Amino acid sequence: MESEDEFLHTYFSHVSQLCYEKAKELVEKEKEPKGSTTSWSAFLNYLQQLALAEKSYMEIGFLQNKHKSFLRKDNSLKSIYETMKNDLRKLEEQNRQSVAPNNRIQKSSKNIIQYINARINLIDLYDKIYNVGLHKQNRHNEILTQIETVIEKNSEGFTDICLTPAKAVFSLECEILEQLFRALSRLQKLEFSPSLALIHGAHTRLIAWENKIQSREIWKLGIFKNSPSPALFQWFQKLKGAVLSKFSLFFHDILAQQTTPNEIRQLCAKLQQDYYQKIITFQKKYDATYVLLLSDQQTLNSPSPNGIIVSYPPRISTSMDLVLKMIADTYSELSMDKIIYKFLSQEQHTYIIATVESTIYLIILFENKKSEKDAYISNFVVEICQNLRCTKTFACLKNTTK
Incomplete structure (x- = not known):
């Protein structure tokens, strides 16, 4: 693996393990001397922005700060991802037209844009799930269809080896959602064995996800050893608990x-x-x-x-x-x-x-x-x-x- 590939793989490993400070430090070390404005240094700046966005995402920042008005800029996380995606597209285009294009920037920008699109798809999905709860509606099959669409749409995306850690966590997140909403659909039909198998499937994937974030930096700081898991992971545990409780009654x-x-x-x-x-x-x-x-x-x-x-x-x-x-x-x-x-x-x-x-x-x-x-x-x-x-x-x- 070349040095740039190794750097990117390590970066996405840190981000997928919620080690955002380590990711930031890694990017800082990789940066060229101050004053340099190469395509690679611009690309590194976007990686720092991505780490911040990912941290906000894991703390369920995607349903906060929706302050869009005539005089106020939309500062939602979805808007931040959209801006980052557009900026990476520009960088990709500039790099393509440069005298000595950097193939790694070209390939990585394309893959990260696909990853950001996947994040935006999930934000839209969570927004729909939230609104179902808000209006006390029962639309499990509708949500399940959207989950399947997100999985299918992104199955061939961000397959670069450097993004393998991010792809693995994204797949777990989607699969847990799919298993739990499919379980809710099966519970509606009073199907015992399929419901049980789906809840167990979601449980094993939650453990796999938790194992991937065990090394996150906040757990290694003495007084914060018992710090809770990120908000999104806690919500997944609540959802699994809610489905299991329903199963136990039915x-x-x-x-x-x-x-x-x-x-x-x-x-x-x-x-x-x-x-x-x-x-x-x-x-x-x-x-x-x-x-x-x-x-x-x-x-x-x-x-x-x-x-x-x-x-x-x-x-x-x-x-x-x-x-x-x-x-x-x-x-x-x-x-x-x-x-x-x-x-x-x-x-x-x-x-x-x-x-x-x-x-x-x-x-x-x-x-x-x-x-x-x-x-x-x-x-x-x-x-x-x-x-x-x-x-x-x-x-x-x-x-x-x-």
């Missing part, structure tokens, strides 16, 4: 058959969200007859013949025909995310119905009259539905502390 009965009641309680307690315990606590505190998740799609994947996915108390012998009719009658309201209260005066029963996601509903039955103004009930319903849709996790992509 397939609670199957998982409970694999172990003892005490062990399943202990395992669920370690999850990001212990939904089953939340349902138990609510049912006991409010003396509900039952709390359950119901699928209105009778498929081979339905955990029970009456469409019940999970319930507490565990065994519900009641026919769900009446509930399914209520869902059908109030479908338009449920699709607008309204909580439906149905009081049947003859039986003195109150049915509360809410949409978790397409074809899956939260049902609560009380053997007395309940008011829509009961904040505890409505808060419980809203919180569990939103958390199961993962919309809170999507919305927390925007780091409000910055």
Whole structure:
């Protein structure tokens, strides 16, 4: 490997390991004497800018500082990447037209432009994920399609050996997103084995990514040894935790058959969200007859013949025909995310119905009259539905502390 190639490979290794200071020092050492304005020195300046942009990216800087107006320059990270891309194109053109063109600048500029395009694609993707969370929508398949497009669009990009470390991390980032959103799609269809395999796939890739950033400089500074991972990596862990928690509720009965009641309680307690315990606590505190998740799609994947996915108390012998009719009658309201209260005066029963996601509903039955103004009930319903849709996790992509 030639010296320039070795330098660039080391630079991208540092950046992919989040060692931004090391990357900066490496560039400084490589710079020619002050006053020199060669194409290589200009190229090195862009590498310094790229390291700063990458640091901001890993701290979820791409959803911050969107201050664009008639009198104010757009200083978003996406705009910074766009400017850098245009500047590298100019440098590439100038180098091509020079008397003695530098082939390494030519090749590297082209590859880095492809890498920046990939970053911009991911920023657009995260922006869409954030907006899905903001508007409490359930569009997992739409997001999954966009993830697949990003992967396909960039599969042949920045393949230069010097950018191998950056390519590896980019691929992991995309694959984790793909696995988790594909798992959410499979969970909607109540597919146990595919969902489990996808969550495990995302988990192993997260470990691989974490291993690549173990040597990052901030961990080596004594008092900062326990410094948290970068914000984006933490968000990925939250997303995996949210999907795993959802899986544990949807397939609670199957998982409970694999172990003892005490062990399943202990395992669920370690999850990001212990939904089953939340349902138990609510049912006991409010003396509900039952709390359950119901699928209105009778498929081979339905955990029970009456469409019940999970319930507490565990065994519900009641026919769900009446509930399914209520869902059908109030479908338009449920699709607008309204909580439906149905009081049947003859039986003195109150049915509360809410949409978790397409074809899956939260049902609560009380053997007395309940008011829509009961904040505890409505808060419980809203919180569990939103958390199961993962919309809170999507919305927390925007780091409000910055």
